[in-house]
Amino acid sequence: MPSANCKSSTILLSPTESIDLIxxxxxxxxxxxxxxxxxxxxxxxxxxxxxxxxxVYITIGIGDTVSVSFFALSLVHFGCIFFYFAGRVFIVLKKIFNIESYIDLGAVFYLVAFYNCLFKDVADGIIVFIAVQKCCCVAIPFHFKNTFTYARSVSAIVIIFLAALAYYLPTFTGQWLGPVVDSLTNTTRLVYTYHPRILTLIRISKVFNGLILPVLSHSLVILCSVVLSIKLKRAVTFRNSRSPKEIVDKTNTKSLFSKKTFHKLDALHQESGNLNFSNKRLQKLKGKELKVVQAVYFTAILFIASNIGNVPIQFVGFFIPDFQDICGSRYYNTYVLVTSVQALLDHLGTALHIFIYVKFNQTYRRKLKALFCSNKPTTGDQRRGLKVESLVL
Structure with a gap:
């Protein structure tokens, strides 16, 4: 049980007389x-x-491995932004509008801050899972469907969330709003109260969440993007180097000395007619392959660019103890500036995923347009096209 004797009132002070670059x-x-x-x-x-x-993804249907992954990513991104936004609202009400109430509004900010961290870690895990999923789709195409089934994809997402929840559960149970009596005014207020283990968990999170997880997730996303690009380039190069005529001539030469020459020639004649259609289809797939590569690249770049500052901030904090979120520290002002810019980039990266979906997913664009446009009757060909068309992402 949390200790009731360990209480801390949330006090927000402006830094004074700090020796800093800012x-x-x-x-x-x-x-x-x-x-x-x-x-x-x-x-x-x-x-x-x-x-x-x-x-949009509910409208499209989340019955496949791709759509359920991106739906889950949008869900946790919303949770991440929502809890951060809620915390900032309480800070603004206290700092700017000077609103005082029975509940210390600044204390609520500290309570919801860890929920924001929970959803952020889950979002990073899902992004890594999507990158690995796309990489395996090209690297092991014959085993992909058996490996990344719908049930396994859903299970992986649930496991990522449960693992993060288990990691943050000691923190959630170690903080609460506790009553404190002000002897001067003879009033009672609910302030931020925490168990001493919270301090230990914060130290652990600085290493695990600040260094290990970002480095690991960034490395996996970059590796998957590189492998995906190499595999697709090799596939396109191999396909372009073999024309239908070469395939027919090569197989025809081998079959001249076969006992079943006539049967093979007949089969080759039929195959040569199908190869022209197959080659045209493969040429059309180049556009989709290019979109897949671009989508993965943009997702990887957006993910890395929006989180790249977290590692240096934690790394500098290890070697410069005064670079931390404590009023009066030597480099407290610089810490506020750097972390504010990093938070801005993080939220911007979370919000810009919609443009990746619009750019590289034709089905998404159609469903999105249908949400904001009047419903018009579609022809039979259009209805069949919506059913047959596969997701690019």
Missing amino acids: SDESVDFIRFTLGFILDFPILIFGMSANIINMV
């Missing part, structure tokens, strides 16, 4: 500009975009 007067301006004027519109857009993503 002046103390600039901190409030940085927080207001980056954390409110720029970040709030991005957070609202990100929540709206992920709601749209979930609705």
Whole structure:
């Protein structure tokens, strides 16, 4: 059971007389500009975009491995942005509007902060799973369907979420809102209260969440993108180097000395007629293959660019103890600036996934357009096209 004797009131102070590269007067301006004027519109857009993503994928149907993965990614991205947005709202109400209530609003910010971290870690795990899934789709095409079945994909996503939940569960159960009596005003308020193990968990998360997970996830995403690109280039090169005529001539030469020459020639005659159609179909697939490569590249670049600052921030914190989120530390102001920019990039990357889906998924574009346009009757060919068309992503 959490210790009731360990209580801490949330006190938000402005840094004073800190020896830093950035002046103390600039901190409030940085927080207001980056954390409110720029970040709030991005957070609202990100929540709206992920709601749209979930609705579109439900409309398309989440009965395959691809759609269920991207639906889950949109869901956890929404949870990540929502809890961060909720925490920032409480901070704004306290700091800017000076609203005081029975519940310390600043304490609520600390409570929901760990839920934001939970959904962020789950989102990173799903992105890695999607990258591995796409890589295996090209690297082992004959075993892909048997390996990445729908049930296994759903199970993998559930396992990622349960693993993250088990990791954060000690933190969730070790913090709460506890009553504190103010002897001066003889009033009781609910403030942020925590168990001492929270401090230990924070130290562990700085290493595990700050260094190990980002480095591992970034490495896997980059590796999968490189393997996917190499495999597709080899497939296209091999396909372009063998024309239908070469295949027929080669097989015809081998069959001249066979006892079943006439049967093979007859089969080759039929095959040569089908190869022209097959070659045209393969040429058309180049566009889809190119879109797959571009989609994976953009997803990887967006994921890495929006999270690239987390590792240096934690790495510098190990060697420079004053570079941390404690008022009065030597480099506290610089820490506020760097982490504010990183949070802005993180939320921007979470919100921009909708543009990747629109760019590289024709079915997504049609369903998205149908959500905002009046429903028009479709012809039989259009209805059949919507059913037959496969997802590019």
